[in-house]
Amino acid sequence: MKSPETTSYPSSDQIEKIFLEVLDLRSELVGAVDTFQYYLDEVDENHVESARNLLHYLAFRSKDLRPLQISLAAMGLSSLGRAESHVMATVDAVANVLFGLSRKVRQAPALNNSTIKFKKGEKLLSEHTESLLGPAREGRGVRVMVTMPSEAADNFGLVYNLLQEGMDCVRINCAHDNVEVWMKIVKNLRKAERELGKRCRIIMELPGPKLRTGPLNPGPQVIKVRPVRNEIGRVIRPAVIWLTSENITHFHPSPKCTRCVLQVPDPWLQYLNVGNKIKLIDARGSKRVLSVVDSKDHGCLVETNKTLYLTPQTVLRISGTEADKYQTHVENIPHSEIPIILKPGDQLILTRNQSPGHPAIYDDVGIELAPAKIGCTLPEALDHVEVGEMIWFNDGKIGGVIDRIEDEEIIIRIKQSREKGRKLRGDKGINLPDSYISLPSLTVDDLNYLDFIAEYADVVGLSFVNSARDVEMLQDRLEKYGDKQPAIMLKIETKQGFHNLPSILLTAMRSHCFGVMIARGDLAVECGFERMAEVQEEILWLCEAAHVPVIWATQVLESVAKKGTPSRAEITDAAMGHRAECVMLNKGPYILNAVRTLDDILSRMQAHQIKKSSMLRELRLAREFTSIKRY
Incomplete structure (x- = not known):
């Protein structure tokens, strides 16, 4: 044997x-x-x-x-x-x-x-996180950051509810709105803090030198409104319009109205009551009726079960009346934008100026007479491109190769898009991952915002950090604020920023308090979507080694914030965010739902995972199985 x-x-x-x-x-x-x-x-x-x-x-x-x-x-x-x-x-x-x-x-x-020692490393990271992002909530160590929509300036209830539901940090993106709007958001937050007895950090993010597409030729002044229909064409949710006064500075839309807000003269608005019918003939000559279902101080909510097209010439008439005072026109309808449709093989001209662009021009038999053309917001960035390099638009949805470079424009051949084409509009991001662009991350506008940020924010976010020199420039500018200088948040969103992360972190350590945001949207385009999981892991590792708090950002629970329901992949992604010290949510009509969902996910994950370590909490299914008595 x-x-x-x-x-x-x-x-x-x-x-x-x-x-x-x-x-x-x-x-x-x-x-x-x-x-x-x-x-x-x-x-x-x-x-x-x-x-x-x-x-x-x-x-x-x-x-x-x-x-x-x-x-x-x-x-x-x-x-x-x-x-x-x-x-x-x-x-x-x-x-x-x-x-x-x-x-x-x-x-x-x-x-x-x-x-x-082992415990000291965790303690240092915890201390640095609390210094940057404030104390953790009971039962959840990872903070929740929320990007403020413009309406937070006039909607105190929204800010109050977000803080109550679990928001720990407010993010104000200075690429949008203005000082007046930011000030109102700050005041609403401070008021909500007093009423709830909670504290919330304010992070104001500098726009930085973002390369974007320029404007397009304006289309007609028209708004299309349509109900939601099921697979067989039946209306399951009416089209909802909020009619508000043209004389007020800020809109007060109903919570139920998330898509269409129209301005009308205030005197005419005062005639409307619940139950009234508004008749009109839309831009196609179709007769339509709007029903008033709600009335408030600043406007009325109306519904229709049919699609309609409204222009400045559309006459609105209260049903049952003929007098002129009971009819009006819709005010301030913006020009629609005619997007450029780009398919694989198409040509696109990117110009150095911001003159309005246009789609490709064709003759009567479909022969292309001129390719599509669009401008850009940062022409000096084009000084650094070379023939054969890749260029991406709209968060990587459209990709192309630079075919030719001329004095005032570059010619691009589209390689990545849907077979039927994707839409390219104005003010969409442009990424040049193969190009070495040496532009300072602080712009003139950024410098002008610093006084306001130092006065009202806890943290200043530096966008498009490419090198240690970018960090030094901000540190030098903040010195003049002395004890009032805010902490620093470094956005890593470019290939150069990722490659230079060690020197960026060591340079940032000259400041008393700082953190890092993984801006996964631009970073995925810059480094390649297939490398994104690896890249975000490496950033997490280096920041943990430096005991630096990390903000996990971009498209977290995006479907929840925008549509109210999550995808399975988004839930998994949000759970992965638990390995950072803070998770950021972007704005959307269902942002409260997103905060509740994220708070629940992060609280549950805390018992299972700390950074890369699996925590061996008792598993109920294991306990129930092993407690079964065998006979």
């Missing part, structure tokens, strides 16, 4: 070899600090230990450690896979165990007792 097989265990020679590998690795970590000491000489005292740990981690990850990991795991030891926040302590712990197991090594390794 054969004896049972025994578990293979490393010999003394193998243990000694692994031990020496670990010591060699440790020497490289020590050497990295000596090599880059000039970074440590500049950092704020709040970040000295964290900067040293980051240098250790960069040296640690500059090698392929997989063979060593396999050897350590085979011995039942730590495989070094959770070393981010305490690199040297992890290596020292493994070295000590290997020394105890070795029969050949006689002299104990000289280890440094001043390194960050």
Whole structure:
């Protein structure tokens, strides 16, 4: 009878070899600090230990450690896979165990007792997070940040409800609205804080040098309104229109009205009451009737079960009346925009000016006479492009290759789009991932906003951070505010910013308090969608090694915020966000639902996951199975 097989265990020679590998690795970590000491000489005292740990981690990850990991795991030891926040302590712990197991090594390794211990790394990250984003809520360590819509300036109830439902940080994007609107949002938030007894940080994000498409030739002044129909064409939800006074500065739309707001003269509006019918003949000559279903101080809610097209010439008449005072026209209908439709193989001309663009022009038999043309907002960016480089539009929905470069324009051949084409409109993002663009991340507008931000915000967001020099420029500008200078949030959204992240972090450590936002929308276009999962992981690792809080941003629960219901993929993505210190939601008509959903997801995930570590909370299904009595 054969004896049972025994578990293979490393010999003394193998243990000694692994031990020496670990010591060699440790020497490289020590050497990295000596090599880059000039970074440590500049950092704020709040970040000295964290900067040293980051240098250790960069040296640690500059090698392929997989063979060593396999050897350590085979011995039942730590495989070094959770070393981010305490690199040297992890290596020292493994070295000590290997020394105890070795029969050949006689002299104990000289280890440094001043390194960050296991708990200290977590403590530093927690302290830095609270300093930047405020204290955590009970039962949820990850904060929730919400981008404020323009209506938050005049809708106190929205801000109040968001704060009540779980919002920890307000994000104001300075690429939109103006100082007057931002001031109103700040006042509404402070009022909500007082009434609820809660605190909420304000992050104001600078626009930066965003390259966008220019305007298009205006189309006709027309608004199309249509009900929602099911698969067989029956109306399941009427078209809803909010009629409001042309004399008020800000709209007050009904919560039920999310799509169409029309302005009409105030005197005519005062004649409307619930139950009234409004008759009209729309732009196609079709007779239509609107029913008044709600009336408030600032307007009326009307419904219709039929599609209609409204223009400035459309006459609205209260049913049952003939007098002129009972009829009016719709006011201030904007010009519609005629988008450019781009299919694979199409040509597009991108110009250096912002003269209105236009779709391709065809003759009567469909022969193209002139290709589509559109301008851009940052013409100096085109100085850095080369023939053969890729260019992307509208968050990567449309992609092309630069065919030719001329003095005032570049000619692009579309390679990526739907077979039937995608729409390109004005004010859509342009990405040049193959081009090296050396533009400063602070614009003239950004600098003009800093006084307001320093007065009212807790954190200033720096967009399009490409290099350590961008961080230095902002730090230099903020110095004049002394004790009132806000903390810094660095948006990593370009390929250059990602590649320069180590020097960016070490430079940012000269400031007392800062954090990093993973702007996954632009970053995915810049680095490639197929690399996005890898890229966001690397950013999380480096920031944890630096004990820097991370904001997980872009399209989190977007379907919930915009449509009210999530997709399965979005729930998983939001759960992954638990590995950051804050998750950002964008605006939408159902943003309250999104905050509630995210709060629930993050609270549940806290018991299961901390960073990369799975927490072994009791599983009910496991307990129920093992408690079954067997007879």
